[in-house]
Structure formats: structure tokens, C-alpha cells
Amino acid sequence: MSEQKQALLMFSGGQDSATCLAWALERYERVETVGFDYGQRHNIEMTCRADVRDKIKDLKKSWRERLGPDHIIDLSNLGAISETALTRDVEITLNSTGLPSTFVPGRNLIFLNFAAALGYRRGIARLVGGMCEADFSGYPDCRAETLDATMKSISLGMDKVFSLETPLMHLSKASAWALAENLGGAALVEIIRTQTHTCYLGERGVLHDWGYGCGTCPACELRAAGWSAYRA
Numbered sequence: 001m002s003e004q005k006q007a008l009l010m011f012s013g014g015q016d017s018a019t020c021l022a023w024a025l026e027r028y029e030r031v032e033t034v035g036f037d038y039g040q041r042h043n044i045e046m047t048c049r050a051d052v053r054d055k056i057k058d059l060k061k062s063w064r065e066r067l068g069p070d071h072i073i074d075l076s077n078l079g080a081i082s083e084t085a086l087t088r089d090v091e092i093t094l095n096s097t098g099l100p101s102t103f104v105p106g107r108n109l110i111f112l113n114f115a116a117a118l119g120y121r122r123g124i125a126r127l128v129g130g131m132c133e134a135d136f137s138g139y140p141d142c143r144a145e146t147l148d149a150t151m152k153s154i155s156l157g158m159d160k161v162f163s164l165e166t167p168l169m170h171l172s173k174a175s176a177w178a179l180a181e182n183l184g185g186a187a188l189v190e191i192i193r194t195q196t197h198t199c200y201l202g203e204r205g206v207l208h209d210w211g212y213g214c215g216t217c218p219a220c221e222l223r224a225a226g227w228s229a230y231r232a
Contacts, residue, residue, distance in 0.1 A: 005029040008119045009128040013049025014198045016130030022183040025063040032068040039079020042202035108141035132168040173226020
């Protein structure tokens with residue numbers, strides 16, 4: 001199959017990557033997914049992601065036919081060297097630069113390099129990610145400028161042109177919910193609301209209107225505010 005008809009999605013099992021999965025399945029004839037186990041505090045997302053994949057693919061016959069295999073990459077060494085609130089059981093705070101302590105330095109850069117290495121082996125040169133610089137926590141590795149530079153480096157280093165699609169880059173969280181509805185109707189919105197995981201603390205005890213979560217971490221606050229604006 002032509003590389004232009006295939007995509008490799010970085011899939012965490014959260015709201016953004018689940019929306020991107022539906023987006024990619026609408027556009028490409030073959031979509032594979034890759035997840036990264038990096039010792040994240042909210043490791044529950046690694047458990048949720050398989051169910052989310054299965055439920056989304058069953059929404060449409062074409063999606064079921066297009067969804068390829070899933071891959072898991074062990075990046076536990078990243079967690080081991082990251083003194084952050086996303087990889088340690090510590091309070092979420094803002095550091096001296098204004099970034100939340102959930103920022104894992106180099107995470108998206110590392111994800112992209114490993115995804116491209118996998119894509120190289122699988123014959124897939126188009127990556128898809130849920131990065132966003134509209135409603136986000138200020139992470140510098142989510143900015144379009146950072147991602148463009150990283151992809152240029154990857155293409156040069158592998159002597160092969162790789163590209164990155166970021167369909168949520170300039171969308172608010174409310175717009176991301178609306179995009180999910182446009183792609184898969186109320187059924188997809190409900191899967192994302194009840195099955196995906198975003199909360200940094202890994203809390204899945206209470207199902208809120210907007211989904212599971214602690215309700216107070218930055219990820220939950222963004223998700224809840226987006227849901228409220230979408231419903232309004």
C-alpha cells in the first residue's frame with residue numbers, strides 16, 4: 001500500500017488521541033497505533049486504550065476494516081529520569097518558569113523519534129498526534145514550531161521524508177468535542193466521555209458529566225471546561 005494511504009497514530013487512550021483516531025480512520029486506508037509506557041503516574045490510560053480502540057473501530061464498517069495493529073513501546077527509562085508530577089507521586093504545582101510540574105522534558109520529542117523509527121520499519125511515513133497549542137498546559141513540546149523542527153530533524157536523520165498531522169493543533173477543547181461529534185456522532189462522543197482517560201492522577205472512581213477524573217488537575221480542568229463550552 002502507498003505510504004500516502006497509511007498513518008501511524010500516537011495513541012494514549014485519552015480524549016485527544018481518541019478523537020485523532022477517528023479523524024485518521026476517516027482519511028487513511030490503513031491506520032496503525034502506537035502507545036508509550038513511560039512510567040506515567042496515570043498508567044491506567046494504558047489499560048483503557050485497548051477498549052477505546054475496539055469501541056471506536058466498531059462504529060463504522062470502514063473504520064473496522066482500516067484499523068491495523070497496535071504497538072506498545074517501553075520507555076520506562078524516561079520515567080526513571082523524569083522528576084515530574086506526571087512520573088512521581090508528588091503535588092502538581094507551577095515551577096519558576098510558569099510550567100506545571102507535570103511537564104516531562106523531551107517527552108513528545110522522544111515519542112516522535114520512536115514513532116518514526118517504528119514507522120520506518122512498518123513502511124509508514126505519516127504520523128498523527130493529538131498535540132494542541134490552543135487549550136493546553138503550556139508545554140513547549142506541543143507547539144507547532146517545536147514539532148516542525150523535530151520532524152525536519154527526523155527526516156534528515158533517516159534520509160526519508162516523514163510528516164506529522166496534528167488535527168487538534170489550533171482547536172479549543174470545546175471544538176475537539178465538536179469534531180468528535182462530526183466524525184462519529186453522539187456514539188463517538190459517548191465513547192470518549194466514558195471510556196477515555198485524561199486525568200493526571202489516574203482517578204476513575206467518579207464519572208462526571210465530562211468523564212472520569214479527579215476534577216482538579218490541569219488535564220481535568222481543561223477537559224471539563226471544554227465539555228461545558230461544547231454543551232453550551
